[in-house]
Amino acid sequence: MDLDVFVTAHHAEWDRLDRLLGRSRRLNGTEIDELVTLYQRTATHLSLLQSTTPDPVLVARLTQLVARARSTVTGTRRASWRDAARFLTHGFPAAVYRSRRWWIPTALLSIAVAAAIGWWIAAHPEVQASIGAPADLREMTRPGGQYETYYSSHPAASFAAQVWTNNAQAAAMCLVLGAFLCVPVLWILFLNMLNLGVGIGLMSSAGRLDTFLGLVAPHGLLELTAVFVAAGTGLRLGWTLIDPGPRTRRAAVAEEGRAALGMALGLALVLFVSGLIEGFVTPSGLPTWARITIGVVAELAFLVYVYVCGGRAARSGEQGDVELADRSAGLPTAA
Structure with a gap:
C-alpha cells in the first residue's frame, strides 16, 4: 500500500x-x-x-x-452496585471456572511437591540440621512452641489483616507476573510449597504432624485454593503469550489480562475470608475437629460457588471479562 x-x-x-x-x-x-x-x-x-x-x-x-x-x-458509563453484583455472581466465578484446567493440576502438583519436601526433611536428620540448630528446632516444634504460638502471638484483628494483605499481594503477583512467560509464577508457587513442606517435615519428625495439620487446615484449605487459582490463572496468561489460539496475540492477552485483573479483586475477597478464619478460628479454643470443620465448610462453599454459579455463567457465554461496552473496539485485520 x-x-x-x-x-x-x-x-x-x-x-x-x-x-x-x-x-x-x-x-x-x-x-x-x-x-x-x-x-x-x-x-x-x-x-x-x-x-x-x-x-x-x-x-x-x-x-x-x-x-x-x-x-x-x-458514551460513558458509571460503575454501579449492579456491576459489582454481576461481577460476584457471574464474572468472577466464571473466570475461576474457565481456568480450572490450569489451577486444578497446579494444586495437585504443588501439594505433591510440598508433601515430597516434607517427607525428605522428616526422613533425613542431616537436612533438618541444615535448617536450624537442634535446640531451635525443638523450640519450634514442641507443645506451645513457635508453630503453635504463631497464630495467637498477635491480636486476632490485626493478625487477620496482616495475613490478608500478604496473601492478597502474593495472589496478585501470581496473576500479574504470569505475563512474564510463567517463570515468576512458578518461583512464587515453589516458595509457598517450600514453606509448607518445611513445616510438615519438622513437625512430622517431632511426632506432631497431626497438630500441625490441625492448625493449618482450618484456613489453609481456602487460602491455598486461592493461591492455586491465582497461580493457575497466571500460568494461563503466560501461555496465552506463547499460544494465543485463533485470536490475535494482542486481543488474547488483553482479554485474559482483564479477566486476571478482575480475578485479583475476587480472590482478595476469598483471602479476606481465609484471613478471618486464620485470625479468629485457628487460634481459638475450639476443638480441632470443629476448627477443621469450619475450614472444610468454607472450602466446599467456595467450590460450590465456582462450579454452580461459575459453571452456569460460563456455559451462558460469560468470559470473566469486562462488559462489552467497556472493551476496546475490535478492529478488522487485513489478511
Whole structure:
C-alpha cells in the first residue's frame, strides 16, 4: 500500500471527524450519522495501517481520533452496585471456572511437591540440621512452641489483616507476573510449597504432624485454593503469550489480562475470608475437629460457588471479562 496515496485519499475524512468531535454545540441528527460513519471508516483505516505499513505518527493520530470518536459514540458509563453484583455472581466465578484446567493440576502438583519436601526433611536428620540448630528446632516444634504460638502471638484483628494483605499481594503477583512467560509464577508457587513442606517435615519428625495439620487446615484449605487459582490463572496468561489460539496475540492477552485483573479483586475477597478464619478460628479454643470443620465448610462453599454459579455463567457465554461496552473496539485485520 502506498502510504502517501492512502493519506491523500482519506485525510479529508479524518479532518472532518476531528472537527465534528471538536464541536462545542450539540450535533444534529445528520451530523451524528456522519460522525458514526466516519468513526467506522477511520477505525478500518487504522487497522489497515497497523496491518500493512505502520507509520508511528499517523497510527498515533488515528488511534487518538478513534478513541475520541468511540467515547462520543458509545458514551460513558458509571460503575454501579449492579456491576459489582454481576461481577460476584457471574464474572468472577466464571473466570475461576474457565481456568480450572490450569489451577486444578497446579494444586495437585504443588501439594505433591510440598508433601515430597516434607517427607525428605522428616526422613533425613542431616537436612533438618541444615535448617536450624537442634535446640531451635525443638523450640519450634514442641507443645506451645513457635508453630503453635504463631497464630495467637498477635491480636486476632490485626493478625487477620496482616495475613490478608500478604496473601492478597502474593495472589496478585501470581496473576500479574504470569505475563512474564510463567517463570515468576512458578518461583512464587515453589516458595509457598517450600514453606509448607518445611513445616510438615519438622513437625512430622517431632511426632506432631497431626497438630500441625490441625492448625493449618482450618484456613489453609481456602487460602491455598486461592493461591492455586491465582497461580493457575497466571500460568494461563503466560501461555496465552506463547499460544494465543485463533485470536490475535494482542486481543488474547488483553482479554485474559482483564479477566486476571478482575480475578485479583475476587480472590482478595476469598483471602479476606481465609484471613478471618486464620485470625479468629485457628487460634481459638475450639476443638480441632470443629476448627477443621469450619475450614472444610468454607472450602466446599467456595467450590460450590465456582462450579454452580461459575459453571452456569460460563456455559451462558460469560468470559470473566469486562462488559462489552467497556472493551476496546475490535478492529478488522487485513489478511
